[in-house]
Amino acid sequence: MKKGPKLIIKNLSLSFEESIIRKISLDVNEGEIVSIIGPSGCGKSTLFNVISGILKQDDGVIKIDGLEEKQRQGKFGYMFQEPLLFPWLKVLDNIMLGFEIKGLEKNQVKIEALDLLKKFNLFEYSNFYPNNLSGGMKQKVALLRTIAFNSNILLLDEPFGSLDAITRSSLHLYLLEIWKKLKLSIIFTTHDIREAIFLSDRVYVLSKKPANVADCIKINLPRPRKIADLTSPKFVEMEKKLMSLL
Amino acid sequence: MKQHIFPILFGFLVLLTWQFSVSFFHIEQWILPSPIQIIDSFWQSRSLIFFHLVPTIFEASIGLIGAIFISIFIAILMERSQVMKKIIYPFLIISQTIPFIILAPLLTLWFGFGLLPKIIIIALVCFFPITINLFDGFQGVDPSILRLLNSMGANQKQIFRLVKWPASLPAFFSGLRIAAAYSILGAVVSEWMGADRGLGILLIRSTKSYLTDRVFAVIGIITILSIVSVLIVEIIARLSIPWHFNKLRVKS
Numbered sequence: 254m255k256k257g258p259k260l261i262i263k264n265l266s267l268s269f270e271e272s273i274i275r276k277i278s279l280d281v282n283e284g285e286i287v288s289i290i291g292p293s294g295c296g297k298s299t300l301f302n303v304i305s306g307i308l309k310q311d312d313g314v315i316k317i318d319g320l321e322e323k324q325r326q327g328k329f330g331y332m333f334q335e336p337l338l339f340p341w342l343k344v345l346d347n348i349m350l351g352f353e354i355k356g357l358e359k360n361q362v363k364i365e366a367l368d369l370l371k372k373f374n375l376f377e378y379s380n381f382y383p384n385n386l387s388g389g390m391k392q393k394v395a396l397l398r399t400i401a402f403n404s405n406i407l408l409l410d411e412p413f414g415s416l417d418a419i420t421r422s423s424l425h426l427y428l429l430e431i432w433k434k435l436k437l438s439i440i441f442t443t444h445d446i447r448e449a450i451f452l453s454d455r456v457y458v459l460s461k462k463p464a465n466v467a468d469c470i471k472i473n474l475p476r477p478r479k480i481a482d483l484t485s486p487k488f489v490e491m492e493k494k495l496m497s498l499l
Numbered sequence: 500m501k502q503h504i505f506p507i508l509f510g511f512l513v514l515l516t517w518q519f520s521v522s523f524f525h526i527e528q529w530i531l532p533s534p535i536q537i538i539d540s541f542w543q544s545r546s547l548i549f550f551h552l553v554p555t556i557f558e559a560s561i562g563l564i565g566a567i568f569i570s571i572f573i574a575i576l577m578e579r580s581q582v583m584k585k586i587i588y589p590f591l592i593i594s595q596t597i598p599f600i601i602l603a604p605l606l607t608l609w610f611g612f613g614l615l616p617k618i619i620i621i622a623l624v625c626f627f628p629i630t631i632n633l634f635d636g637f638q639g640v641d642p643s644i645l646r647l648l649n650s651m652g653a654n655q656k657q658i659f660r661l662v663k664w665p666a667s668l669p670a671f672f673s674g675l676r677i678a679a680a681y682s683i684l685g686a687v688v689s690e691w692m693g694a695d696r697g698l699g700i701l702l703i704r705s706t707k708s709y710l711t712d713r714v715f716a717v718i719g720i721i722t723i724l725s726i727v728s729v730l731i732v733e734i735i736a737r738l739s740i741p742w743h744f745n746k747l748r749v750k751s
Contacts (some may be wrong), residue, residue, distance in 0.1 A: 264718045305650040321717050327652030341665040346740045353661065382742045402651060 257319050259283045259438045260406050265303060273299050273461035276313070276376035279457050279466060281406065286307035286432060286439045291459030292499065297442040300464060301410050304440075305331045327355065328476065330399040334411040338345040338383035344394050345370065345379040351402035362401075369397050373431055389420035393427060409441035413448065422480060425451060429478065446495045450488060451478060458498045467499050472475065532712035540712035543623060551701040556724070559686040559696070562621025563728075566678060569622060570629035578637040578663070595627050599685070603692040617689035624685035625678035632674030636667025646683065669743045672736040679728040687721060698724075707724065 267274040273296045282289045291297055302308040304315060306325030314321055322328060330382050338347050338413040345366055352362035370376045375418060376391060383391055392412065392463060412428075413421045443449050451454045460467040472488065473489060476480055482488055511559050514534045520526070521533040528536055541548065573591075577584040599620060606616035640663050690699025700718055705713040737744055 292749075300644070307646060307649050326650060329650070331647065331650040332649060333643055335643055337641070339644075339662070339665065340742065343670070349663070351651060353652050354648070354657055357539050382745060384742060384745065385736075 256499070259318065260440070261314075261316040261319075262304065262314040263314045263316075265300075265315070266311050267299065267303055268311060268463070272311075274303065275465045277459075277464060279469070280442055282356055282454075283438055283488035284436045285454045286441070286452050287455050287457065288343050288453040289440065289442045289457045289459060290449050290495070290499070291442075291446060291464065292461055295442050297459065297460055298335060298410055301331065301408050301442065303410055305329050308377060309314070328403065328405065330358065330403040330405070330407045331414050332395055332399040332407065332409045334414045336383070336388075338391055338394060340383050342383075344375065344377065344381050344386075347394060348382065348398045348401045350398055354363040355402075359472070366401055369401055372426070372434070373397060387420075388416055392416060392424060394432070396424075400435065400437070402433060403474070404413060404437055407437055407439045407441075409439060411442050413443070414445075421448070426480075428452065435478070435492065437453050445491055446499070447483060447488075450474070450491050450495070451483060456495060458495065470495060470498075500550070501733065505559065529709045529711045532715060536571070536712045536724075537715040541709070541716035541719065543711055544716070547715065548701065551696055551698050552724075554694070554696045555683070555686045555690065555698040555711060558617045558689065559681040561614075561684040562618045562684050562685060563625050563678060565618060566622040566625035566682075567675070568737060570626045570633060571675070573626070573630050575632040577634050578659075592631060594623070600688060601623055602693075603689060607692045612693040616692070617686065617694070620689040621682055621685035624681045624688075627682070628677040629671065629674040632670045633667055636670030637663050640666045668740045669736075672732065672740065675736075676729050679732045680725045683721060683725045683728060697744075698730065 260281040262280065263272055263278050265277045266272070272432065273381070277291075277300065289297055289300070299308065303310050304325070306322075306328070317325075317328060338467065339350070342350070345363070346371065348366040349362050351357075351361055366378070367376070370379055373393075375390075375397060378386065378390065379395070383394065387392065396409075396412065399409075413424050416424060425448065428439075431437065436487070440454070450472055456470045456472060457466055457468070458468045459465065472492070474485075474487060474491075514602065518533050518535060521531060532540070573587060576586050602623070603620055606619055610616040612621070612667070622735055644666075645658065645661055648662060655659065686697070687699040690697035694700045698721060702714060702717050705711075706716060
């Protein structure tokens with residue numbers, strides 16, 4: 254029997270004074286990377302705020318593993334454009350941030366956090382304060398913190414948006430490595446078409462406000478992906494296609 | 500070390516000018532003593548000054564510690580409830596418009612000549628900068644961090660303990676630095692109203708006896724005491740929030 258999607262969003266709508274999100278439907282399969290692109294200010298972040306449960310939708314259903322979830326706080330690993338690390342905590346303690354909120358035993362979580370740091374090459378920075386890290390490193394730590402909190406489904410809101418191009422592409426490879434090893438299901442937003450193609454299995458294109466799914470494109474590039482793929486004819490073709498949709 | 504050389508040099512120059520002007524213009528000692536006379540007077544009455552120093556330090560410390568507790572309580576109260584904030588905030592400001600020197604004799608009238616009225620005055624002088632800074636610290640927490648914790652499902656108590664409190668510590672110490680300097684001054688003023696020991700009372704007695712050199716010596720001690728208390732706060736801050744002070748960058 255085929256397993257259903259990990260996350261299903263159906264007819265999600267939200268309006269404040271005006272309609273912000275209008276009947277968005279999308280899904281994410283287990284182990285899939287899905288990106289959402291759209292013009293800036295189209296409501297991508299608001300969509301994530303609704304999915305994560307910070308905002309309540311006016312209408313629509315969100316299902317995780319086939320079950321409808323109304324109280325969604327704590328059910329996603331949510332990461333923002335800014336690292337939002339706590340400057341008063343060392344890297345290790347930052348990664349363990351979630352343990353108290355989830356009511357877990359500290360020592361157990363510490364072992365898991367150290368393991369995560371070791372596995373993904375940040376172990377030597379365990380005792381650093383965030384202020385002593387570069388922008389790219391901070392974002393790596395933030396990514397691991399997100400995963401340590403909840404790796405069931407990741408919501409990454411323009412996670413690499415504030416990084417320079419070189420750091421960004423190294424972070425892309427870092428994310429893909431983690432994704433492959435841990436078999437994560439990821440949705441992320443971006444306004445960078447190339448980033449969306451490079452990372453994703455599928456790309457959802459949102460319309461201008463009110464946000465609505467304009468199209469969904471499957472990315473048929475083989476994995477594992479390499480930097481060289483960015484210039485392959487197939488990649489360029491996808492890029493053109495998406496460009497025309499925006 | 501290099502950045503200290505100019506202020507030291509400048510201070511030295513001022514003292515030198517002072518010393519020579521006093522002897523050049525033949526100014527009477529009881530009007531303006533020279534720096535050397537002041538140092539001499541300090542040395543002569545060192546045991547007397549020490550005798551009066553102890554209670555002043557004691558009162559200032561107790562008053563400051565009291566102020567810290569009051570400030571934390573008020574700041575948390577205002578942070579927790581918008582209504583409390585609206586009620587308390589205006590009175591906080593008004594409290595600062597009251598001239599404490601006028602308040603001091605009233606407190607003596609109500610509470611006598613003991614320790615209590617003095618500590619109340621010191622706490623009144625000290626609590627404002629701590630409260631305001633701490634409250635501003637609570638308010639200044641990055642809203643994105645609050646959004647992050649919200650998405651994690653943290654409750655208000657956890658948000659306070661995990662984020663708001665630690666994030667506000669630098670602001671808290673800024674307020675505490677100011678309060679520490681005020682505490683010595685507050686103690687001295689509170690002693691003017693009546694005390695048998697303390698730098699404040701020594702200051703009054705010396706003034707009334709035209710021992711101007713001793714007045715200056717005591718002023719010098721008060722200044723040094725204030726600087727030392729600010730330094731102590733600085734050391735405590737560096738020990739308790741090291742992350743705030745080390746901002747050297749390491750590239751990956």
